[in-house]
Amino acid sequence: MEVEAVELRRVRVPLVAPFRTSFGVERERDVLLVRVLTADGEGWGECVAMSEPAYSAEYAEGAHHVVRTHLLPRLLASAKDVVAEDVAAILGGVKGHPMAKAAIETAVLDAQLRASGTPLAAYLGGVRDAVDAGVSVGIASSVDELLDVVAGYLDDGYRRVKLKIEPGWDVEPVRATRERFGDELLLQVDANGAYGEADIPHLARLEPFDLLLIEQPFAEDDLTAHTALAAALVTPVCLDESIVSEASMRAAIAMAACDVVNIKAARVGGHLEARRIHDLCAAHQIPVWCGGMLETGIGRAANVALATLSNFTLPGDLSASARYFEEDLTEPFVLDDGRLRVPSGPGIGVQPIRDVLDAATTSLETFAP
Numbered sequence: 001m002e003v004e005a006v007e008l009r010r011v012r013v014p015l016v017a018p019f020r021t022s023f024g025v026e027r028e029r030d031v032l033l034v035r036v037l038t039a040d041g042e043g044w045g046e047c048v049a050m051s052e053p054a055y056s057a058e059y060a061e062g063a064h065h066v067v068r069t070h071l072l073p074r075l076l077a078s079a080k081d082v083v084a085e086d087v088a089a090i091l092g093g094v095k096g097h098p099m100a101k102a103a104i105e106t107a108v109l110d111a112q113l114r115a116s117g118t119p120l121a122a123y124l125g126g127v128r129d130a131v132d133a134g135v136s137v138g139i140a141s142s143v144d145e146l147l148d149v150v151a152g153y154l155d156d157g158y159r160r161v162k163l164k165i166e167p168g169w170d171v172e173p174v175r176a177t178r179e180r181f182g183d184e185l186l187l188q189v190d191a192n193g194a195y196g197e198a199d200i201p202h203l204a205r206l207e208p209f210d211l212l213l214i215e216q217p218f219a220e221d222d223l224t225a226h227t228a229l230a231a232a233l234v235t236p237v238c239l240d241e242s243i244v245s246e247a248s249m250r251a252a253i254a255m256a257a258c259d260v261v262n263i264k265a266a267r268v269g270g271h272l273e274a275r276r277i278h279d280l281c282a283a284h285q286i287p288v289w290c291g292g293m294l295e296t297g298i299g300r301a302a303n304v305a306l307a308t309l310s311n312f313t314l315p316g317d318l319s320a321s322a323r324y325f326e327e328d329l330t331e332p333f334v335l336d337d338g339r340l341r342v343p344s345g346p347g348i349g350v351q352p353i354r355d356v357l358d359a360a361t362t363s364l365e366t367f368a369p
């Protein structure tokens, strides 16, 4: 496939409500979109890096810079004949920046799959046409407020609830949620690395609440603490930030640092590496689920396609567009009996709505080989 041009577009989309985690508050999404243009058409990728380097080292402005200055020149030097399967190698001279690289790989893959008429889910080897929708619930200002928010999501039909936790907001909100909504609720928590190994006895106080998992309690680079927690608890330990590649997944398995994995394609450099991690986990009987980064419909479509792979056996952080935005950049994803339908069109299977996209755009640059 020949790449004729690449557009970099920044968009700003307000969230319907602030999203508070142990690492900060997000009020809007500042998103970098990559659009690859070829003779046959186009392809889209969403860079999920957030405005601050607080979830991981990447952030929107930095990702924009590294894409413009270091990644696109490499891609465009190979523009005459590029396929998605080669993008990681083409960009490999640049260390790190998986979210920036993933946005480019996805845009190339989308263009390639649109040209061949192949849906992304089919290309990846997906086995379902709808995926269970879970919802990630931010830290609230009171337990009563949290319970109201969770009740609203359960009325919407969400099949699983994840509570964001941090020291001072953990046992009480979890206990209250379990007591109010009962034993049947699929409930899990995510600390985004807010605890230390010394907190293991405290985290053990979550054991009575029958959580599906505890996600990333400790720092990204602290696998040994996760190993210690996994050995101490019955509740499964899940890694998010720590898994940045297939190699880091192998290390986590060798160290018995997790029982479950949250796979985000963007965190590991793209869908191809994400599929290798999925396959490795399947071979080790480690269930996985699809995480999210408050994506617009463009990134959401790509996430939903990934979640169709067979070992994605737990509900993902895959919510309807309305959970995030008043107006999404694409036709909204909606809940259908607590599930999201997998787009059936070629590539990611969704298209930005031109007027909405233009109204949200804060900058636009075009690059040619």
Ligand code: OSB
Residues within 6 Å of the ligand: 055, 135, 136, 190, 192, 240, 291, 292, 293, 294, 295, 317, 318, 319
């Ligand atoms: O840790 O899973 C996370 C959002 C932004 C950054 C990190 C995380 C999250 C979420 C929300 O939990 C997932 C979503 O609904 O997109």
Ligand code: MG
Residues within 6 Å of the ligand: 190, 192, 215, 216, 240, 241, 262, 291
């Ligand atoms: Mg997480």
